Amino acid sequence: MELDDLKSAWQKMGKDNSPIDEQSLKGLTSRESKSFLKKIRKNMFIDVVAGVAAIIFILIMIIQVRHSSLSFPGLALLVVLFLGWIGLAYPRLYKSSQEPPSTGNILAHLNEKITSLEKDLNFYKNLNIYMYPLAVVVGLILDKTTLTAIQEQISNNTVSLLIIILAFAIVFPLYVLFVKWWTNFMYGRFVKRLKDMYNELITDEIEEE
Amino acid sequence: MAKANESEFLKLYQENQGIVYKICHLYGKTEVDKQDLFQEITIQLWKAFPTFKGTAKFSTWMYRVALNTAITFFRKGKKKRSEVELNTDFARTLTYEDYDDETEQRLKLMYAAIEKLNEIEKALVFLYLEDKAYREIAATLGISEVNARVKMNRVKTKLKKLLN
Incomplete structure (x- = not known):
């Protein structure tokens, strides 16, 4: 059987289905979109909010266990940072998930989705790279007891400062690598799938030229 | 939905809904997949409807929005029952x-x-x-x-x- 033999059966397809009524259509259009692009942006936003919640929880636990004295400027800075992160992530990740559907051709649609998704993934990745280390630094400022202990240790022994710098120089790049891997592991396959489709469309176009 | 817009959309949608059925049949693997895709395409068509100027045929415009939605409608995880009970039976589309x-x-x-x-x-x-x-x-x-x-x-x- 050839594909052309299917044409007549294809034309008849769906003819027996009764037209959708007004009530069903209203029910459908009032529903939330299940688009994967919308879902992954929402997931990224939830990740950021969950990250902020986790930092707050850990700090409260540390403060309670260690009976630390609180530094007001540190606390204020931390609150500003939390609000800033969520404020940055909301329009970028949550609101962009409400973007209107593409009415252009498939190639343009794919290109548009790849570009916007890559931008959002970069934003998410950078936010994670700086959010947690910054929270650790601010957390130290907030926790006067630990900060004083570190200061004393450094002033008594210059090697301690070297060890701290060295630890940071090793741990931070490792952390950056982990974030990149995690972002790719969680969301990279969606970009890859879109790119595969895009490349498939343009492959012969390039050969023609 | 604005009333005038709604009735215009409903009329054009009903005239061309076969396109949506066929696309769902082609891209959906299971009945639930097809129902979900049907719902998603309808939502996207309604959202995009204000951009339809009437210069091209509605069916041509519908092909684009429906195909764009279908090719990027990736499914993952558990296949839950569709949220809206539709009076559609995709098995009937194949006669x-x-x-x-x-x-x-x-x-x-x-x-x-x-x-x-x-x-x-x-x-x-x-x-x-x-x-x-x-x-x-x-x-x-x-x-x-x-x-x-x-x-x-x-x-x-x-x-x-x-x-x-």
């Missing part, structure tokens, strides 16, 4: 009553082979089966006419291999 047993069997095999194609190939097959000219297929895909012909021939060969 073999007019065919003898042998033809029916061959048609089923052909559909099974099409199911194995990727999203772009399915879009090509869909437009081809809709009897669209290569010029229109190329415009919907965003590629040149020559490229559309080359790809279509490749899909036909692939289907032949899958059937043998």
